[in-house]
Amino acid sequence: MNNLAILIGPTASGKTALAIAIAKALNCEVISGDSMQFYRHMDIGTAKVTPWEQEGIPHHLIDIRNPDESYTVADFQKDCYRLVEEINQRGKLPLLVGGTALYVKAIIDGYTFSRETPGNDGFRRAKAEEAVGQAPGYLYRQLLAVDPAAAARISPEDNKRIIRALEVYEKSGVPLSAQAGKNPPPYRMVLLGIRMDRAELYRKIDQRVEEMMVNGLENEVKNLLAMGYGRNLKPMQGLGYRQMTAYLTGELSLKDAVDLIKRDTRHFAKRQLTWWRREERVHWLDAASPNIKEEAASYIRQQLPEI
RNA sequence: GCCUUGGUAGCUCAGUCGGUAGAGCAGGGGACUGAAAAUCCCCGUGUCGGUGGUUCAAUUCCGCCCCAAGGCA
Numbered sequence A: 001m002n003n004l005a006i007l008i009g010p011t012a013s014g015k016t017a018l019a020i021a022i023a024k025a026l027n028c029e030v031i032s033g034d035s036m037q038f039y040r041h042m043d044i045g046t047a048k049v050t051p052w053e054q055e056g057i058p059h060h061l062i063d064i065r066n067p068d069e070s071y072t073v074a075d076f077q078k079d080c081y082r083l084v085e086e087i088n089q090r091g092k093l094p095l096l097v098g099g100t101a102l103y104v105k106a107i108i109d110g111y112t113f114s115r116e117t118p119g120n121d122g123f124r125r126a127k128a129e130e131a132v133g134q135a136p137g138y139l140y141r142q143l144l145a146v147d148p149a150a151a152a153r154i155s156p157e158d159n160k161r162i163i164r165a166l167e168v169y170e171k172s173g174v175p176l177s178a179q180a181g182k183n184p185p186p187y188r189m190v191l192l193g194i195r196m197d198r199a200e201l202y203r204k205i206d207q208r209v210e211e212m213m214v215n216g217l218e219n220e221v222k223n224l225l226a227m228g229y230g231r232n233l234k235p236m237q238g239l240g241y242r243q244m245t246a247y248l249t250g251e252l253s254l255k256d257a258v259d260l261i262k263r264d265t266r267h268f269a270k271r272q273l274t275w276w277r278r279e280e281r282v283h284w285l286d287a288a289s290p291n292i293k294e295e296a297a298s299y300i301r302q303q304l305p306e307i
Numbered sequence B: 001g002c003c004u005u006g007g008u009a010g011c012u013c014a015g016u017c018g019g020u021a022g023a024g025c026a027g028g029g030g031a032c033u034g035a036a037a038a039u040c041c042c043c044g045u046g047u048c049g050g051u052g053g054u055u056c057a058a059u060u061c062c063g064c065c066c067c068a069a070g071g072c073a
Helices: A015-026 A073-089 A101-108 A121-131 A138-146 A148-153 A159-172 A198-215 A217-226 A241-248 A254-276 A292-303
Strands: A003-008 A028-033 A093-098 A188-195 A283-286
Touching (some): A003 A015, A015 A093, A015 A292, A028 A101, A073 A093, A073 A101, A093 A101, A101 A254, A121 A138, A121 A159, A138 A159, A148 A159, A188 A292, A198 A217, A217 A241, A241 A254, A283 A292
Parallel strands (some): A003 A188, A028 A093, A188 A283
């Protein structure tokens, strides 16, 4: 049976460093579960592990797409399952390190994505335009008609989810609610989470944003724009990139842009916490503990005795 | 020293023609199945600067005091 260790925690909580320590102690290869680190040329704003920091530990699913190439949860799930297999075959332990909770959940719960309906930008744009000028709830009423079960779980204001549900129905003929299920992989899994005092977390976030500025976030975004990667691309709407683009086009002062990055990152961290707060499978480690590395490694050893 | 304008939620401010007050932001909680660092939902009691007075009733009107900003000297 394949083993899989997973490390989760909000942004700036210290996942990267802890992952390296665990990997060295337990002979791991790291699989990145971060929806922004898939993209090349986006290093500073995503706080991507540098080659130096990797200390020779293999890292997967980093720098695998250009910013204008799509890479979805379903793609990730497929790649991650494959990697878990391969790494186990090498006699090593895969360590999934995730900031993007949806992606990690897709792995550990085995989300079953609808087969024939990958995202279709054309459809989405057309749907969004169709709703312009219509009464509120226009798209939601369409969804109620074709997939009431999905509609019941989606807010009438949440147009992105409404459009996706309509997309699945119209492209496949099968309601989203009838396709979305779970099929967890038969792995022996250990799930570790980093817990940090909220005020401390927010201080770390502010500090990290300042460091990104010193490290040249502005130039990184300038280069992306110069390469032709515009603000409409998904990864360019990520934290740091969106606000810096607004600064570079003169819509924000530098100070306002930096303040917004900090604020939006705090909001993001808060949302990340919501995903895991009541997840009983997580074994929480205190970020303030001086022995966190040893605690992490020994917990994994204890849960996966045969590694 | 005098004049003016302010002092209301953590911040910026609105408001009460006298019946103890509400927005935005911050902050908190939640949802999440092919955009997810995205998207969306819910949560507002605070000596209304202090102190006297008028009044059945003052955060609101009046006096004095304190603080801040601007102006005149």
